[in-house]
Amino acid sequence: xxxxxxxxxxxxxxxxxxxVGEMARQAGLSPExxxxxxxxxxxxxxxxxxHGYEEAGRSGDLVVSAEVDPSExxxxxxDSGIPFDPRSRAVPSRDQLERPLEERAIGGLGxxxxxxxxxxxxxxxxxERNRNIxxxxx
Amino acid sequence: MQIAEEKHxxxxxxxxxxxxxTTHAGELETALLAxxxxxxTTIVLDFAEVNYISSAGLRVLLVGAKKMKAAQGxxxxxxxxxxxxxxxxxxxxxxxxxxxxxxxxxxxxxxxxS
Numbered sequence: 001x002x003x004x005x006x007x008x009x010x011x012x013x014x015x016x017x018x019x020v021g022e023m024a025r026q027a028g029l030s031p032e033x034x035x036x037x038x039x040x041x042x043x044x045x046x047x048x049x050x051h052g053y054e055e056a057g058r059s060g061d062l063v064v065s066a067e068v069d070p071s072e073x074x075x076x077x078x079d080s081g082i083p084f085d086p087r088s089r090a091v092p093s094r095d096q097l098e099r100p101l102e103e104r105a106i107g108g109l110g111x112x113x114x115x116x117x118x119x120x121x122x123x124x125x126x127x128e129r130n131r132n133i134x135x136x137x138x
Numbered sequence: 139m140q141i142a143e144e145k146h147x148x149x150x151x152x153x154x155x156x157x158x159x160t161t162h163a164g165e166l167e168t169a170l171l172a173x174x175x176x177x178x179t180t181i182v183l184d185f186a187e188v189n190y191i192s193s194a195g196l197r198v199l200l201v202g203a204k205k206m207k208a209a210q211g212x213x214x215x216x217x218x219x220x221x222x223x224x225x226x227x228x229x230x231x232x233x234x235x236x237x238x239x240x241x242x243x244x245x246x247x248x249x250x251x252s
């Protein structure tokens with residue numbers, strides 16, 4: 001397992017994406033799967049930093065670990081921001097995404113792309129820490 | 139991120155270079171809304187050099203498109219890279235914008251049309 005600690009600031013996202021990209025290459029993901037994973041990590045990490053820490057007046061870090069086994073690449077993002085289970089937020093339905101411009105809602109697209117983009121998403125809250133788990137099949 | 143503005147007859151073009159993510163989406167929003175406020179009604183976003191767009195970027199596109207619709211104008215997208223195209227497809231954005239293969243073909247067609 002490879003582990004990195006990032007400060008919970010938006011300017012750390014570049015390093016985080018680079019780390020995830022390296023892990024995706026090690027795991028031999030296709031360019032499309034690599035992109036979807038980096039996008040998903042970016043969206044989750046952005047939510048953690050802005051909503052979990054900054055807007056809540058908290059500071060802390062984002063611990064990212066990556067594990068490659070024969071069948072999958074597993075990325076875990078761990079933080080001590082306010083508890084938030086991304087699965088609890090309603091994502092737009094297919095029908096909502098096909099509506100005309102006037103009826104399109106502006107929010108919810110980030111988590112939608114996370115859930116669509118990864119092969120499995122899990123969330124746990126334990127020991128006052130959020131754990132967002134993103135899994136891609138190899 | 140770099141944004142260059144061009145004007146070709148009635149068509150205003152923003153050529154964007156870089157990532158449209160949380161850190162940079164604000165720059166695109168400022169440039170786009172400035173064009174709309176100035177009264178431009180045909181805007182082409184040239185994404186030839188954009189290889190990444192997150193939900194922050196989609197938000198800017200949607201805000202811009204809604205504003206343009208209200209002003210009876212339109213935003214077109216040109217030269218989408220595959221990764222960006224995939225994001226727009228999965229979120230149902232392909233139907234919200236007129237797409238062109240290149241900036242040149244967009245300018246040519248939109249100039250002839252108006």
